[in-house]
Amino acid sequence: MYIREKIEEQIKEIMANALNKSVEEGVLSIETMPDLFLEMPREKEHGEYSTNVAMQLPRQTKKSPRFIAETLVGYMETEGSYIDAIEIAGPGFINFKLKKTWQYSALKDIAVLKENYGRSDKNKGKTFNMEFISANPTGPMHMGNARGGAIGDILAAVAGWTGYEVTREFYINDAGNQIVKFGDSLDVRYRQLLGETVDFPKDGYQGDDITEHMKDFIGLKGDQYLTLESDARKKILVEYALEKNLTQIKKDLETYGIYYDVWFSEQSLYDSGAIESTLELLKKGGYAFEEDGAVWFKATSFGSDKDDVLIRANGIPTYFMADIAYHMDKFLNRKFDRCINVWGADHHGHVARLKGALTAVGVNAGQFDVVIMQLVRLLRNGEVARMSKRQGKAIALTDLIDEVGVDATRFFFNLRSPDSHFDFDLDLAIEESSDNPVFYVQYAHARICSIIRQMEEEVDKTVPLDYTRLTEKEEFHLLETLSLFPNEILIAEERLDPSRITRYTIELASAFHSFYNACHVRIEDPILMKARVALIEGTQQVIQNSLGILGVSAPERM
RNA sequence: GCGCCUGUAGCUCAGUAGGAUAGAGCAACGGCCUUCUAAGCCGUGUGCCAGAGGUUCGAAUCCUCUCAGGCGCACCA
Structure with missing residues (x-):
């Protein structure tokens, strides 16, 4: 036990004894024991520790704070303790000064x-799952991921220091809509590079990395897939590019000093039937219903102002559906005692409904928390620069680390509380000044x-x-x-x-x-x-x- | 319109689950190297804690309302 814990415990015990004695001897009459809370006063003259119990009790005891404080101090036995002197000050604070050797x-x-x-x-003997970054594997990571990375990785370390057995986890969004778009984009680039005239999809990924992937791919495999049926071809292209991207993400994160224990595939939730069984569970509990051809979660039963779609009318599950199955897996299959996610503020609306859904499937949602971090604003030449992965203009995580260094990047992104809106002044960070x-x-x-x-x-x-x-x-x-x-x-x-x-x-x-x-x-x-x-x-x-x-x-x- | 986050010194931010006289860094000014690294230290001053009510012994902190900024409110993720 550390010195401060020892001292705090000792003072609290002395306070409790004094309180009990004064009640026993009828000097004070109380019904409920007050919180024996110790604080560390800002002012040195007020001692190392201070308590406000005397000011919490006037109503119960019908005595003045001053009288209560004096009574309690009279009953405090400090023989052999760390306490050197006890003083009553202000409206009724009891201040403890410690012996000069502690x-x-x-x-x-x-x-x-x-x-x-x-x-x-x-938290010894308990397990802790820290999920963070979980960037889309459809392209390189950008600066926004850097803050989540620092917060998540360091919070995981902190949890480990409090005794938790920690698992760092990356959720790979390798299923769903954006993968379809990814496939469409790759496919068009592939065909364009091989001389076909095809329009690029309006909401596709326009980044150069898509084109680069396909150049490399053609270098390896040539045009042999051009004649293949489109869906089959996309599947091959996606598989190729996803693998490339994930390898790169992993490498970049290691450069950033982040090492994951688990890379969890969203697709695996489909393959294992977890999505289906989770849906069944929700239906059985009466939390899912059909309307307009879609299956909905009754989020309104859990305080939300509207319900949410689980299965689209076209039969494809939503991201939300997969997320429920994913977190059920964390809690009910892998039995983590605590699960924390780091999300950008743009996802905060998702928290309440996910908690609601977890409650519906029998998870104690109190074990689940999301650290919402405010988004990073990038300043360059004193002006706000927007980041957009779609437009391919994002500052990549690796660029940032190259310019600023790992130490400064991690330190800087964890300098302010996650709640604070954060301006990253690139020019200043590059300076490496004092x-x-x-x-x-x-x-x-x-x-x-x-x-x-x-x-x-x-x-x-x-x-x-x-x-x-x-x-x-x-x-x-x-x-x-x-x-x-x-x-x-x-x-x-x-x-x-x-x-x-x-x-x-x-x-x-x-x-x-x-x-x-x-x-x-x-x-x-x-x-x-x-x-x-x-x-x-x-x-x-x-x-x-x-x-x-x-x-x-x-x-x-x- | 509804929800979440934020509003504290010129700037960037702390403020320890309601405490005592409101705190750092940067910026400004003035000192400190014949002695262990001056990438450092010491000193000077600055506040309608966005605003208005309320709760109580006591509010930057809790409640209500208003204002300002950010982010959400999809059969996107």
């Missing part, structure tokens, strides 16, 4: 746990490595390691920041907000840089020097751990 425990924790410092077993916060964090790490390289032979092994020699305010601030790391991971997981980790690394780097300027490590006093080396080693470890979660490198030299 921060050193964080350093001990780090020294013992090393690369595992920050991990917890909160404006880019990733350098700030990496620089802190490189600085530490540099000191440690020079210190190795100077540290006196015979001298005792005495943390209590660390007494400067910059040292305490750094220690406190280190002690917060495990909390940050837990909060990031609970709120499904991986960007907290990115911001934490900046805070940690800042605390270190301040320390660096205020305190020298390489000094005469061998005991203090040893303590400071221990402090920067702990910092180095936590920067490595946090950057590791982000998938950003921690360079030893810069």
Whole structure:
């Protein structure tokens, strides 16, 4: 258990005991136990922890907050605890000041746990499915996928650090309408390249990559499929190009530092009969009905304002239908305890109906959540540039990584909470200037490595390691920041907000840089020097751990 | 028209499930390298928390309404 958990648990216990005693002795009368919530005050003078219980109780006890606070404090037994002093302040806050040594425990924790410092077993024994990107395999990935990639991959890492057994999953949309369009587009290009005059479909994929695929294909196979019946030919072309695209997507994502455990094919849901059986289940439950020749899901029974089509009048299931079957498979066949998807804001309308459908087939929809990320706006020369895959003008993920680098791309896309509308200023990102916060964090790490390289032979092994020699305010601030790391991971997981980790690394780097300027490590006093080396080693470890979660490198030299 | 997200310093954004005097970075200005990496540090000031009501000891945070922007509201995905 980490130092902060220990302290918080201890204070809560002391509070609970005091409350119970004051009730037993009839000083206070309460009916329901209040929430014993601890907060960390912004102001230093208010102590490390603070509670507002006294202000929650006046109604129940018919006493003033001040009186309640004084009573409780009177009953608190702090012997042998981390608490140094308790003060009542303001309208009735009870503030706890800790003994000036608690921060050193964080350093001990780090020294013992090393690369595992920050991990917890909160979700031990539970499985977690993280589905993200799931870009259409009809073309290369664009910049919009980059944000989803960073959010999904890092959230998956965060979940793993809280104890979950994590599966990263890519859902391949290799069935349905857009594959038909893909086939039509390939087919026309194939025939055009071989000299036929055919009009390009109005809503087809116009990107050059389609033409390139067919050039390559003709190079390999020639014109032998020209005489084939059109559907059969399209099938062959799609198979060829899909395989090519998926290989490329996989390769590009690995460049981006993302490795999937499962590539799940939508088509496999048709092949296995999962779609059919899911539909049967919905029908049996009375949640599906026929109208105008189509089969509908009764989404209105689950709070939606309209129903949704499952099977079109032409007999082809919708994407929605496949999605229900897919998520049923996640929960009921593969039995994940938690499933999270990352979707762009343009899909948010889909969330409620999918949750409704999952509830209908017997899944506890509370285990399913979608992180909605606001779409990325690309700025070039200060102007908004629209991305459109159809028009083939998209900035490809790989272009971005080439220009900005993997570290900056991942860091940047995870800098703001998924909720925030995000402007990606390409010109600024290309600059690789110090404006880019990733350098700030990496620089802190490189600085530490540099000191440690020079210190190795100077540290006196015979001298005792005495943390209590660390007494400067910059040292305490750094220690406190280190002690917060495990909390940050837990909060990031609970709120499904991986960007907290990115911001934490900046805070940690800042605390270190301040320390660096205020305190020298390489000094005469061998005991203090040893303590400071221990402090920067702990910092180095936590920067490595946090950057590791982000998938950003921690360079030893810069 | 209905739904979701957003609105906090000149700009980009935090604000820890309702707390105490509203916080960073960038930009501006002024300091700090004969000593461990100046890609750094320290200091200076800036706010009708979009607006109006409400809930209570207490609201940037919760509720209602209004305004502004983004995104949805297909037998597309």
